[in-house]
Amino acid sequence: MGEESFFVALESALRQNKVPYGDMRWLRRRLPEQLTWMLQFARADADSGLESLIRLRMHRLGVTMRSQVSIDGVGEVDFVIGDRLIIEADGKENHDDDPTRPAPPRSRRHKDLLRDARAAARGYETLRFDYALIVHDWPVVEAAILAKVAEGAHLRDSLRPIAA
Structure with a gap:
């Protein structure tokens, strides 16, 4: 199914403790040489396939991301680039509330916006992308992240006020 699907499945299996060490050696012997780096790059802390996909794609672009970062007053975020650029991957289930159920006191979207405000x-700075953007409109996601990195939004010293 391709390199990305393999990587997403690998991280999912690692997350669920379904790949013992011996199986990693077995995989290494059977993978094409150009893909074996993925075995070392893979982590067991990805909360979703979307997170695995983002981290893999950004790695290929040379962008380093820290995963599952805990921020005081905000909680755990999916990724942080540099000192201060948060990247969040929102799966379908995160915002597609079931219309047949009564509305929760606070929607998931509201909670996300509150977290983003606390982070700000x-x-x-938070960039938040949903399933459709990550899977179907990746060039838009990539351009947004790379533009923020290019302008230095990920660096602590970029907190200087912008002149009007």
Whole structure:
């Protein structure tokens, strides 16, 4: 099914403790040489296939991301680039509330916006992408992240006020 599908499945299997060490050696012997780096790059902390996909694609572009970062007053975020650029991957289930159920007191979307506001108050900037963007409109996601990195939004010293 391709390199990306393999990587997503590998990280999912690692997350679920379904790949013992011996199986990693077995995989290494059977993978094409150009893909064996993925075995070392793969992690067991990806909460979703979307996160695996983002991290793989950004790695290929030379962008380093820290995964599952805990931020005081905000909680755990999917990724942080540099000092202060948060990247969040929202799966379908995160915002597609079931219309047949009564509305929760606070929607998932509201909770995400509240987290983003708390992060902003602490000097972070958040880029949030949903399933459709990541899977079907990746060039838009890539351009947004790379533009923020190019302007230095990920660096602590970029907190200087912007002149009007």
